[in-house]
Amino acid sequence: MQQLPLVSIITTYYNSVQLGDFVRSSMSCLLNQTYANIEFICVNDGSTDSTLEDLEYFSKQDPRIKIYTKENQKYAQYSKAFGQDKASGDFIFLFDHDDLIDRDTIEKCLDTFSQFPELDIVTAMIKTESTLGKLKYISNLDQYIENTSQFSFRKISGKEAIKNTVGKYDTHIRGLYRKEIFKSHSFRFTEPLLNADEIVERMIFENARFIGSCDAVYTHFIHPDSSAKLPSVKKIDIVRTDVLLRNLFKEKKMYEDRKSIFELTAYRNFVNGLKAYHFFFKNLTLEELSFQKKRLLQSYSELDKKNIVSQFSGIAKLYNSILLSNFFLISFYYKYKK
Structure with a gap:
């Protein structure tokens, strides 16, 4: 019997309990995925609250959880790179600790890879909303839609994906990557930057033959008090x-x-x-x-x-x-x- 591919889900945590009890909320959707062959790469980025204790509590409940603690280096790119190095799955998914995904997201992404083997990245639809529940937009790869029921399969080349981000993002990707694509460029980049991941992900896109969408939903929350929003x-x-x-x-x-x-x-x-x-x-x-x-x-x-x-x-x-x-x-x- 052929073994199911291993999926690595990388989540970085920094004072996640203090910021909004995000360890528990993230684990509620990650550990209950309908696809089971997953390793959860949890990077504790030098948290000073009870984030590590919460992660250890969940790791006792589920042996798929792998916790790594590193010194905080003030830039998220380094914790993402750390998780990138540790991930051993055939496919890799990068997840923000304060977001949510449907329970069948990984399963749907993998099904889409099976249907379209030329794809190197499969993204869920992205629903972006405020923490107060106000919807900002819903994107289906390179297309804005009014509600998730309007989903239709979309496919573009990796180069098209980069081009559609020149100036502003008209391509939105949060999904599952083939391992060799995801690891083709390190999130460490060449210098520390608040948004170095925006440069790295574009370089990763270029290595993808094609990027497709599936009808799972990734809910991205905009937090007014996040480090990206606060004066700095x-x-x-x-x-x-x-x-x-x-x-x-x-x-x-x-x-x-x-x-x-x-x-x-x-x-x-x-x-x-x-x-x-x-x-x-x-x-x-x-x-x-x-x-x-x-x-x-x-x-x-x-x-x-x-x-x-x-x-x-x-x-x-x-x-x-x-x-x-x-x-x-x-x-x-x-x-x-x-």
């Missing part, structure tokens, strides 16, 4: 990410078709970076200030200012034209603008 000097990392992504997209000849989308987004991120720089100015050392200022200067110098200004009209066009004319002018403006 790390917001300047997003500015740095845009610099790297622009080069990546140009290198892969994916930039020109969506240049206007990319540049307007990069401009908004640059402005938010400036605001963060001035907000935390008094809390930074001279070395940190110099480092972050260099990043902002590089971002400013690489913005396609002509393209950005062309997307405005009337007073807004004049206003942004003046602001973009000089780095020190726009920096001074956002230093004092309330």
